[in-house]
Amino acid sequence: MRKLIAGNWKMNGLASSLAEIEVLKGLTGKVTCDIVVCPPFTLVEKAAECAAGSAITVGAQDCHAQTMGAYTGDVSAEMLAEIGARFVILGHSERRAAYGEMDGVVAGKAAAVHKARLASIICVGETLTERNEGRAAEVVCAQLEGSIPDTATSSNTMIAYEPVWAIGTGQVPSLAQIEEIHSSIRQMLKERLGDDGGRVRILYGGSVKAQNAKAIFSVSNVDGALVGGASLKASEFAGIILAAD
Ligand code: PGA
DSSP states (O other): OOOOEEOOOOOOGGGGGGHHHHHHHHGGOOOOOOEEEEEOOOHHHHHHHTTTTTSEEEEEEESSSSSSSTTTTBHHHHHHHHTTTOOESSSSHHHHHHHHOHHHHHHHHHHHHHHTTEEEEEEEEEHHHHHTTTTTHHHHOOOHHHHHHHTTTTTTEEEEEEOOGGTTTTTOOOHHHHHHHHHHHHHHHHHGGGGGGGGSEEOOOOOHHHHHHHHHHHSSSOOOOEEEEGGGSSSHHHHHHHHOO
């Protein structure tokens, strides 16, 4: 399967950060994987303009489930599509924790993303306590079951397995632990979507760096990565992209 490497800039980046995309454009024609950059809302349009004609596509980090209305501070999938976004990250653990986003809310947002003809990157992952209780696979599959809408297909949906304890900590699960969860996710996707579930890309996220990327990409059912901190500097992000190729 063609790998997908997505960078999640989180709440980082001013216009000057678009220089990082300029550097990444140099990879066009040199790599075969899909590259997605997800800057904050304020930079989505400029990033899409900057990336036009290159191998890079642009995504956002959240959206509302409704198309329009009295939702102060929110942004809809249609609005993101209009300014050039092609992907939306949904259900990131930082949003689940800070805003109490439940699986049903994530599924509603994903359905809105699909309706706007964008692709969703749906995030799931266990906490350290859940892992220590031996419930990682169970928690992840339950989150997934509730977060995937009926509109999901392998072309409009990617899953990101991001253990909460691995995000921004420098701690990474063992390759065997990654393999176990990715294989449970694959099984669940096949039960839910039939053969098409075998084609959904499952990304790993949580402290991916240029240095550990190659080993992570060698694990079966790892079809790419969702990268936070290491996506902010093009030189480091490029190292991860090259490791996927
Ligand atoms: P990290 O973040 O790569 O900085 O650990 C990953 C994410 O939150 O998507």
